[in-house]
Amino acid sequence: KAGVTQTPRYLIKTRGQQVTLSCSPISGHRSVSWYQQTPGQGLQFLFEYFSETQRNKGNFPGRFSGRQFSNSRSEMNVSTLELGDSALYLCASSLGTRAQYFGPGTRLTVT
């Protein structure tokens, strides 16, 4: 099976702009989780979707949002970008049996 894919792989934005990142899970996986990875904070949970429903959300401001489509593909959006949003954004998919498999990530740089 093909692994988790994410697009784009790299992104450069300026402060105040918004960005949308995309994640395609492993075929058959219905759960998609998103994480922010930074050198100082490690991997931090953003949110989790299952069958188009957000089941949990981490401690991030409302500028961070997401959604999941009927084919399980997921997008996350960050509005009004800040310098501190520069990070690697990872998504992970799961069958729901808890084992999560990560995509390659999107490296976002905010200038």
Place this chain on the structure above:
Amino acid sequence: GENVEQHPSTLSVQEGDSAVIKCTYSDSASNYFPWYKQELGKRPQLIIDIRSNVGEKKDQRIAVTLNKTAKHFSLHITETQPEDSAVYFCAAYSGAGSYQLTFGKGTKLSVIP
């Protein structure tokens, strides 16, 4: 919410020696504990996991132990090789209704040839 502490943050071992990374968690309802390996510039890869009804699991040179009473779990790598050099993350999956993996801060393992 769940809190996962991971130690040490860096670890250097000679090739062929063993490496041990330890994690503690706070939520007694956590019931699934995976370990991920992340090489530089690559995605985290699941290398082994353990559920709360099991005390130990082994896969070739890698083993994980879980002590539910003390709320800690450990990763053991034997006969280390240079390709084991990476950052290792432990994580805990909180009980029903959380649907969230909480990660430790990571351990950078360097295996010296």
